[in-house]
Amino acid sequence: MGDDTLKTTLSAKHYQADQINDWCAGCGDHGILRALEKAMAKLELARDQTAVFGGIGCSGKTPYYLNVGGVHTLHGRVLSFAAGAKLANPALNVIAIGGDGDGLSIGAGHFVNSGRRNLDLLYILFNNGVYGLTKGQAAPTLRIGEKTRSMPRCVIQQHMNPIALAVISGYTWVARGYAYDVPALTDLVVAAMQHRGIAFLEVLQPCPKYNDLHTKDWYGDRLYKLSDDGYQALIAAETDAASVQQIYNEALARAAQWGELVPTGLFLQDLSKPDFRSQLAGLQPGIARRPPCQCVVTDDSGRTQIDLEPLFETLRIAADSSQT
Amino acid sequence: MLSDQRIWYAVSSIITRINSAVVKHGTENLAWRIGGPQGSGINRIARLFARACAAQGMEVICRREYHSNIMGRHSYNDVVISAQALQCHRESTDILVTFDAETLCRHVHSLKPWGFALYADADGDVGLGRLPYLDQRLRDDLNAALSAAGLPETTQGLLEMAEQRGVRTVCIPYQALLERLADQLGMVKKAVSATQNMLAVAISAALIGMPEQALLAALEQTFLGKEHIVRMNREAVAIAYNHAQQLQPHVFRISLHGQASPRLLLDGTQSVALGKLAAGMGFQSYYPISPATDESTFLEARAEVRSTRGETCGPLVLQVEDELAAINMASGAALTGARSATATSGPGFSLMAEGLGWAGMNEVPLVITLYQRGGPSTGMPTRTDQGDLLFALHAGHGEFPRIILASGDVASCFYDAAQAFDYAERYQTPVIQMLDKALTSTLQTVPVFDTAAVTIDRGAVLASSEQQPQAVERFALTASGISPRPLLGQPGTWYWSTGVEHSEWGQVSEDPVLREQMMEKRAHKLALAAAEIPLSEKLEIHGDEDAAFTIFTWGSNKGAVLDALQQLSDRGIRARAVVLRLLWPFPADAVQALLQSASPSVMVECNYSAELNSLFVQQARRGCDHLVLKYSGRPISAEALLPQLVSIQAGDAGYRNVLRNAYE
Incomplete structure (x- = not known):
């Protein structure tokens, strides 16, 4: 096997693609990319068994810069592509990446419904508050009344709260990182990849070019780690309903924090919900043995070996009854 | 209302009339139609009837018309039965089975003059104004026809009008039959009312001479595992067959001897x-x-x-x-x-x-x-x-x-x-x-x-590698335009792909030369498909291949066209039909050659603007001489198409011919 798993050590460098990176200097994207490389190395992800999917926008370019399968998809649709690949080949390590406009505006339907499915993949949302690549329009994370440098007018719509939305949509692992805290972000990526079920990681990141409100200085002392505050995010597999509800309430309360204090770290890890694959296996056990990417079965001459006789039987007009 | 005596009389003459009619028209088939409100199981019961006919060795083709609605609006199913393979539904019907007044209003006009309308006693005299789902246009048309004929604006008027043109009407006492069923099963009538459609089907099955056992077998297959429903419907079938005896057994029996080979x-x-x-x-x-x-x-x-x-x-x-x-x-x-x-x-x-x-x-x-x-x-x-x-x-x-x-x-x-x-x-x-x-x-x-x-061709897939994993070119430039395809998760390789214009490596590139190469690569695959896919997979030619009279079509009209083609041939009119299968890449050369030898050429489509014909104009530089179109939302049938084709062949038709039927 050419599988990377047989290789003894893979360093972060092995995951860096030899490509020119066209992100702005000082962009938070660089920090996130570093964290991804380091996390992949820590997890020793086989490069041929890993795929990173990107949406559209600066963040969507991430797959180009990583030495794993890379798929640059469509605006707002990254989760659909990623889910399709994961469903068809469950052995694949799948990471979907998109910006806050991508995931919360044009892709909001997929964001919410992906939570419902609890597939075993990681979705990283790069949140810089603006549409950078189209020169700084407001993303749905920007608050009412806020106006960044290149906006003609302030925002007159309410903002969306990605953490809260992820929690109520069914994501079973929900966390927030900060692009300039690479070590903590690396740990979050590692933990997310180890979670069985769908993980949502929001990464706060300044956009030095277009978001002059939420700068590195603005974040400065506001960020704190939930774990430092004694916050308990874990819902074990057999937790009673009342305790589950309590942790969800607490997660939503922390998600609402913004301003003087901005929490980072793990908001929720819910092990009480079944993941998609075990649900599916209950209905269709065959899928567990032979994933969709291996359904073509032929003989030596290329003829299909799928046996349709049992299905024909239910639709057949029997020969003997024709003799009546 | 007809007495039983009159029904016997009417029915006993019908077999001869149906037979002579079908022979005269060369179709040798019987069209049976059942209609009723959605949610009353019309589709399922029609499928059951079709299954029973098929199990008798007959060929069946069934059409289903329904509204975008869950309960109440009108739906109907046609089952055409024949000893020979069938290709097309019929717009007219020989037997109409109804148990609501709306169905009677909508379809009694579609009955052949030798046809039969089986209707419920309760629906024998219902004012057209009392049917909320009857479209206003249809109500107005029917009322106008009724008043012109001096008949009341009721179902009774419509039945009389049908009788005047030869249609036989048979009143079925559904409520009495349901009461009998309820008594036998020791249930209340309401609990058995869902079997009304089974009663309707069974009576008509009995009248065409289908053995009761055949219908019961289809019943059991349709409701497999639903013992209660099967039991109730079994009784309903027995009651219906018994009632049909009173209507004179096997009265418009058709020959139910078809082929014995297994079919789906x-x-x-x-x-x-x-x-x-x-x-x-x-x-x-x-x-x-x-x-x-x-x-x-x-x-x-x-x-x-x-x-x-x-x-x-x-x-x-x-x-x-x-x-x-x-x-x-x-x-x-x-x-x-x-x-x-x-x-x-x-x-x-x-x-x-x-x-x-x-x-x-x-x-x-x-x-x-x-x-x-x-x-x-x-x-x-x-x-x-x-x-x-x-x-x-x-x-x-x-x-x-x-x-x-x-x-x-x-x-x-x-x-x-x-x-x-x-x-x-x-x-x-x-x-x-x-x-x-x-x-x-x-x-x-x-x-x-x-x-x-069914043989499987997976195309060019990159071979898996035993080596250290490495990045591979997803979009390698090749002579054919086809790059051996790596798969995500394939051992030994990874690759990039993107919706952005890209290099062989799937990396962003807006280089003008590379852009041209990639555009050409992708386009070339289409040219390759056009060259490699054999003509037999692009289009089919039916009928007289050397005939000049050429009918082009695509999609489900194929059945109507082939059926009409047979009837043209029966009339001694030489014609061929060209059914396009591969619409893109467009088989331009083949179509061009066919058009050159076609006179007259006709395009048959189920749309307003003759979309395939416009593709002909664009790709083969010539459109057809005549269009036959239908865009009422209902399919084209051979019986509607045939007269148009005959008049086109006779030189009597214009360029654009629209098929219409106000009663579908």
């Missing part, structure tokens, strides 16, 4: 679903939409298929949040090597345009089954149309190759669905298999599919 009875959606399974489809994502959904739900219920070696290898069929997710998830799955598809109808396909372009740009083998329905916008969700051909051809911005296949009958739906995956993988591009609602809901007897004929 299935509709277009089921045929497509089976074709996909045969092809080893691994993944289908969908969003519910009429009339495409039946295929996906059929698959979902039967996904645990096995290989002949006993391995489970069924697809993952998943209902997702919208059509954007449906197509893109299928693309994601296809990247891993799963044969992937989605199924949708017009509005859903509109949403898929973006994803279609991504698949084209990324050279993803993706199959889209497009079930056309009446558009634009929500249009007519449950009615047929062929108004999406040019849309399917142009959907998505920018230029990229796609292959478009149109299936013309229930059997070819199976083989086309299977082959669509071969085309998709061989040319690494999206393939759209087009059907229309008429074909979707056509239930028909067909020879059992030959799965041995």
Whole structure:
């Protein structure tokens, strides 16, 4: 096997693609990319068994810069592509990446419904508050009344709260990182990849070019780690309903924090919900043995070996009854 | 109302009349129609009747018309029965089975003069104004006809009008029969009222001479495992057959001697679903939409298929949040090597345009089954149309190759669905298999599919590597335009792909020379498909190949055209029919040659603007001499088409001919 798993050590460098990176200097994207490389190395992800999917926008370019399968998809649709690949080949390590406009505006339907499915993949949302690549329009994370440098007018719509939305949509692992805290972000990526079920990681990141409100200085002392505050995010597999509800309430309360204090770290890890694959296996056990990417079965001459006789039987007009 | 005595008299003469009529018209078939409110089990009971007829060795073809509604609005099913293979439904009917007044109003005009209307005693004298779902236009038309004839604006008036032109009307005392059934079962009448449609079917089955056992066998198969329903309906059948005795047994008996070879009875959606399974489809994502959904739900219920070696290898069929997710998830799955598809109808396909372009740009083998329905916008969700051909051809911005296949009958739906995956993988591009609602809901007897004929061509796939994993070129420039395809998760390789214009490596590039190379590469695959796909897979020629009179068509009109062709031939009119299967890449040379030798040439389509004909003009530099079109949302039939073709052949027809029927 050419599988990377047989290789003894893979360093972060092995995951860096030899490509020119066209992100702005000082962009938070660089920090996130570093964290991804380091996390992949820590997890020793086989490069041929890993795929990173990107949406559209600066963040969507991430797959180009990583030495794993890379798929640059469509605006707002990254989760659909990623889910399709994961469903068809469950052995694949799948990471979907998109910006806050991508995931919360044009892709909001997929964001919410992906939570419902609890597939075993990681979705990283790069949140810089603006549409950078189209020169700084407001993303749905920007608050009412806020106006960044290149906006003609302030925002007159309410903002969306990605953490809260992820929690109520069914994501079973929900966390927030900060692009300039690479070590903590690396740990979050590692933990997310180890979670069985769908993980949502929001990464706060300044956009030095277009978001002059939420700068590195603005974040400065506001960020704190939930774990430092004694916050308990874990819902074990057999937790009673009342305790589950309590942790969800607490997660939503922390998600609402913004301003003087901005929490980072793990908001929720819910092990009480079944993941998609075990649900599916209950209905269709065959899928567990032979994933969709291996359904073509032929003989030596290329003829299909799928046996349709049992299905024909239910639709057949029997020969003997024709003799009546 | 007719007395039993009169019914006996009427009925005993009918067999001769039906027989002489069908022989005269050369069709040798019997059309049976049942109508009623949606939610009353009309479709299921019609399928049951069709199954019973088929089990008698007859060939059947069934048409289903229904509203986008759950309960109450009118629906109807036609079952055409013949000893010979059937290709087309009928607009007229020989036997009309009703148990509500609205059905009588809508269809009594469609009865042949020798036909029979079986109606409920309660519906014998109902004012047309009391039927809320009867369209105002139809009510006005019927009332106008009734007052012109000096008849009351009631069902009684309509029945009398029908009788005046020879139709025999038979009143069925459903309420009394239901009471008898309830008594026998020790139940209240309300609890057995759902068997009314079974009573209706059984009486007509008895009248055409179907053995009671045959109907009971079909009943048991239809309600397999539902003991209570079977028991209730069994009793209903017995009561109905008993009642039919009073109407003179076997009174319009038709010859129920058909062939004995095993056949399948299935509709277009089921045929497509089976074709996909045969092809080893691994993944289908969908969003519910009429009339495409039946295929996906059929698959979902039967996904645990096995290989002949006993391995489970069924697809993952998943209902997702919208059509954007449906197509893109299928693309994601296809990247891993799963044969992937989605199924949708017009509005859903509109949403898929973006994803279609991504698949084209990324050279993803993706199959889209497009079930056309009446558009634009929500249009007519449950009615047929062929108004999406040019849309399917142009959907998505920018230029990229796609292959478009149109299936013309229930059997070819199976083989086309299977082959669509071969085309998709061989040319690494999206393939759209087009059907229309008429074909979707056509239930028909067909020879059992030959799965041995389904061979699988996966196209150029990059070999797995035993070496250290390395990045590979996804879009390598080759002479054919086809790059050996690496798969996501394939041992030994990884690759990049992107909807942005890209290099061989799938990395962003806007270099003008590379852009030209990539445009040419993608376009070349289409040219290759046009060159490699044999003519026999592009179009079919039927009838007299040397005839000048040439009828072109596509999709479900095929049946009507072939049926009409036979009838032309019976009249000594030489003609040929050309049914296009591969609509893109367009078989321009073949069509051009056919057009050159065609006189007159006719295009038959179920749309307003003759979309295929406009493709002829664009691609073959010439359109047809005449158009025969229908855009009422109802399918074209041979009986409506034939007179048009005859007048075209006689030189009496204009350029544009629209088929209309106010009673469908």
